[in-house]
Amino acid sequence: MPRRIVRVLLLLIVVGGIGWYLPRSGPISVNLNVNVPLPVTVHVDNPSALPSYRQHESQHEVQEVQGLVPASSPPQKTLSSKQLSILSSITAFARYLDNALDKIAIREEKFNLLPKHQKPLAEAVGYASHFEDARTRARFNAKFLGNVADYARETYGFGPEDETNKAHWDYVFDFFGHILRDWSEEGKHERDTVFPPILKALKDGMAVIKGEKRVLVPGFGLGRLAHEIANDKDYKVDACELDYGSVIAYNYLVNQTITPFEHTLYPYLTNWQYQGTAKGRFDAVRFPDVLPTSPVHLIEGDFLTEFPESEQYDAIVTLFFIDVSENIIDFLSNIHRLLKPGGLWINLGPLKWGSFSQMQLSAEEVLDLAERLGFTVDHDSRRSIDAVYGHQVGSLLKFTYVTQFWTAHKN
Numbered sequence: 001m002p003r004r005i006v007r008v009l010l011l012l013i014v015v016g017g018i019g020w021y022l023p024r025s026g027p028i029s030v031n032l033n034v035n036v037p038l039p040v041t042v043h044v045d046n047p048s049a050l051p052s053y054r055q056h057e058s059q060h061e062v063q064e065v066q067g068l069v070p071a072s073s074p075p076q077k078t079l080s081s082k083q084l085s086i087l088s089s090i091t092a093f094a095r096y097l098d099n100a101l102d103k104i105a106i107r108e109e110k111f112n113l114l115p116k117h118q119k120p121l122a123e124a125v126g127y128a129s130h131f132e133d134a135r136t137r138a139r140f141n142a143k144f145l146g147n148v149a150d151y152a153r154e155t156y157g158f159g160p161e162d163e164t165n166k167a168h169w170d171y172v173f174d175f176f177g178h179i180l181r182d183w184s185e186e187g188k189h190e191r192d193t194v195f196p197p198i199l200k201a202l203k204d205g206m207a208v209i210k211g212e213k214r215v216l217v218p219g220f221g222l223g224r225l226a227h228e229i230a231n232d233k234d235y236k237v238d239a240c241e242l243d244y245g246s247v248i249a250y251n252y253l254v255n256q257t258i259t260p261f262e263h264t265l266y267p268y269l270t271n272w273q274y275q276g277t278a279k280g281r282f283d284a285v286r287f288p289d290v291l292p293t294s295p296v297h298l299i300e301g302d303f304l305t306e307f308p309e310s311e312q313y314d315a316i317v318t319l320f321f322i323d324v325s326e327n328i329i330d331f332l333s334n335i336h337r338l339l340k341p342g343g344l345w346i347n348l349g350p351l352k353w354g355s356f357s358q359m360q361l362s363a364e365e366v367l368d369l370a371e372r373l374g375f376t377v378d379h380d381s382r383r384s385i386d387a388v389y390g391h392q393v394g395s396l397l398k399f400t401y402v403t404q405f406w407t408a409h410k411n
Helices: 003-021 053-066 081-094 096-112 116-124 127-156 169-183 185-206 224-230 244-255 278-282 328-338 363-372
Strands: 213-218 235-241 263-265 285-287 296-300 313-319 339-349 375-388 400-410
Touching: 081 096, 081 127, 081 169, 081 244, 096 127, 096 169, 116 127, 127 244, 127 263, 127 278, 169 185, 169 224, 169 244, 169 285, 185 224, 185 313, 185 339, 185 375, 185 400, 213 224, 224 235, 224 296, 224 313, 235 244, 244 296, 313 328, 328 339, 328 363, 339 375, 363 375, 363 400
Parallel strands: 213 235, 213 313, 235 296, 313 339
Antiparallel strands: 263 285, 339 400, 375 400
16 A cells, blocks of 8 residues: 555544544544645634624614614614604714714825825924814813713613614704804804894784783794793793704703803814814804793694694794795694784794705795785885804805895784
């Protein structure tokens, strides 16, 4: 028998003997170097401990349907549309830091693509240092926004790690704009443009009513206008807001603020466009400039569904509101229904209809529609008011709306 074959047989006998005494944990691969390719095998002691792609995919599908990424809650927990809206806003606030750092990282990656010989020029103007400055301030913002999220979880009964995959960065971005506009000194010039005509029309229109006057402010935002109205003790003010990003932030502001200018945020640190100066990226906004202590009753939810009782209000004030409607006829009809006979409707805002709007009417068409629904429009009150919205002082960009102001009474 050839010696090569004998050696192979002896080696097989030895390996077989060793395999008899080894634990039976799986197959063994041995290279016998006899020019016969053998398969490579991988042994796993506990296959069930490894993640299964199909299991993960199935769980992800449940999360998409149910809207909840469970932590302390069971995976199949079903959320109502209201709970989902609340949790989406909470998640957006809680995840702010991740989103902000992602945006900063993308900007830094683009900077790093500069040719090597150009880097010294960029560093000479100080650009390279701004990435770490932005990250530091993002972490500062995240502390406040995390406190808002934690307070909202406690308020609405969510667990400390409950989240939804339906969160949007826009919730936080809109909050920054509302804080600037409603509760900072920087927003005073914007408020001084749109609030006085509303407050004067309300005072003049309510002068004939003795005693308490009930006023509704739908599209409440962060509530500064409602509080300005409620500073007059003759008014009992209700407000309504569907956006839970605004609702949870307002609740925190009212219930967790002790002194004026207690809070500070850096709202522009991810917005590097249209900056007049390098430090403009890191402008701080301190708020609130006054404490929101006047009595306002906030009703959370949809303006069209949260008011079953008709003829409740002496006046309804719509500021930057009617153009968020899907169906403007529904909005105007509901305003008419909720007003007492002879009640006053005051409107100020652009007609910035969304793509979801079933009709995108002109100002003339809105007023024509209002009269057909039972309003008497005071055409002498109608005027255009140029209103800047959410402007950063020193920015090279300024949004100016030619808002439409009018008053009308319910027939």
